[in-house]
Amino acid sequence: PIHPVDVPPFEKLTSEQKNVYTLIVKRFLATLTKDATAEITKAFIDIKGEPFVAEGYRLLEPTWKLIYPVKTGQKEIPELHEGEKARVVSLKLFRKETKPPKRFTQGALISEMEKLGLGTKSTRHEIIRKLYSRKYIIGSTPIPTATAFAVVDTIKPYDISKPDMTAQLEKDMDEIAEGKKKEDTVIKKSREMLQKVLKSLEDNKHEIRLSLRKALTLQNTIGTCPSCGKPLVIRTSSKNRKRFVGCTGYPSCRVTYPLPQKGSIARTDRKCEQCGAPIIKIGKREVCLNPNCSTKKG
Numbered sequence: 020p021i022h023p024v025d026v027p028p029f030e031k032l033t034s035e036q037k038n039v040y041t042l043i044v045k046r047f048l049a050t051l052t053k054d055a056t057a058e059i060t061k062a063f064i065d066i067k068g069e070p071f072v073a074e075g076y077r078l079l080e081p082t083w084k085l086i087y088p089v090k091t092g093q094k095e096i097p098e099l100h101e102g103e104k105a106r107v108v109s110l111k112l113f114r115k116e117t118k119p120p121k122r123f124t125q126g127a128l129i130s131e132m133e134k135l136g137l138g139t140k141s142t143r144h145e146i147i148r149k150l151y152s153r154k155y156i157i158g159s160t161p162i163p164t165a166t167a168f169a170v171v172d173t174i175k176p177y178d179i180s181k182p183d184m185t186a187q188l189e190k191d192m193d194e195i196a197e198g199k200k201k202e203d204t205v206i207k208k209s210r211e212m213l214q215k216v217l218k219s220l221e222d223n224k225h226e227i228r229l230s231l232r233k234a235l236t237l238q239n240t241i242g243t244c245p246s247c248g249k250p251l252v253i254r255t256s257s258k259n260r261k262r263f264v265g266c267t268g269y270p271s272c273r274v275t276y277p278l279p280q281k282g283s284i285a286r287t288d289r290k291c292e293q294c295g296a297p298i299i300k301i302g303k304r305e306v307c308l309n310p311n312c313s314t315k316k317g
């Protein structure tokens with residue numbers, strides 16, 4: 020595995036570099052220890068005929084878990100014996116709902132692409148990077164933006180949206196490399212396939228444009244104007260190309276707010292309690308959009 024080869028000058032490292040180095044050291048040391056041992060208790064409890072289960076976890080020899088702690092969320096329970104009677108101290112009734120599946124992390128996304136035969140080992144990262152730069156996804160655990168939904172919804176009826184086409188092409192290309200298929204045949208086939216797709220997109224140009232424009236406006240909406248109630252959107256100044264927030268009620272409403280020129284900007288759907296302007300997210304910071312707001316003074 021990757022392992023430390025030297026002690027770096029710690030005082031010269033950035034905190035990010037320090038974290039990476041410490042992670043490598045801890046991970047490496049953890050691989051050298053014995054397996055950790057733990058005791059797992061499972062108690063089946065009967066309360067007036069209703070079955071209850073309690074699970075406990077106690078580390079006996081933590082070994083590598085001392086160096087490289089992993090959160091398990093498991094709880095310890097006291098020692099119990101078979102047939103033992105316990106007193107019910109309190110009863111609580113919980114109302115719970117099923118949760119949607121977790122979002123794909125970037126790593127999971129890459130394995131999913133691999134499964135579907137999309138991209139190659141060297142292009143998958145680039146594909147994801149492109150999704151970020153075109154603002155189809157945001158955040159370190161990618162969250163699709165309104166644009167992404169719009170593009171997907173818009174092209175869904177057309178073959179180009181399905182992974183099959185790309186996967187087939189990748190497979191064909193592998194087979195050319197292996198000498199199983201002729202280049203000409205594959206090129207001819209993919210040309211026909213793409214022409215069909217292009218034609219269907221061309222025929223529906225108008226609807227596609229409308230649907231995408233609507234989504235982009237929605238994505239640029241940052242909140243509601245405290246003065247007139249119309250949506251506030253991110254705009255780019257035609258004079259100096261700087262971004263700012265303007266009211267869609269312009270010209271009858273002239274509310275504008277300045278924006279920092281760097282960093283990602285996202286809506287929060289919350290309002291400032293002091294001045295009523297939208298709260299926005301600049302990078303990881305949540306602030307009131309209004310520069311003259313009392314929350315920014317003192």
Ligand SMILES: [Zn+2]
Pocket residue numbers: 244245246247248249266267268272273274
């Ligand atoms: Zn307004």
Ligand SMILES: [Zn+2]
Pocket residue numbers: 291292293294295296307308309312313314
């Ligand atoms: Zn405010």
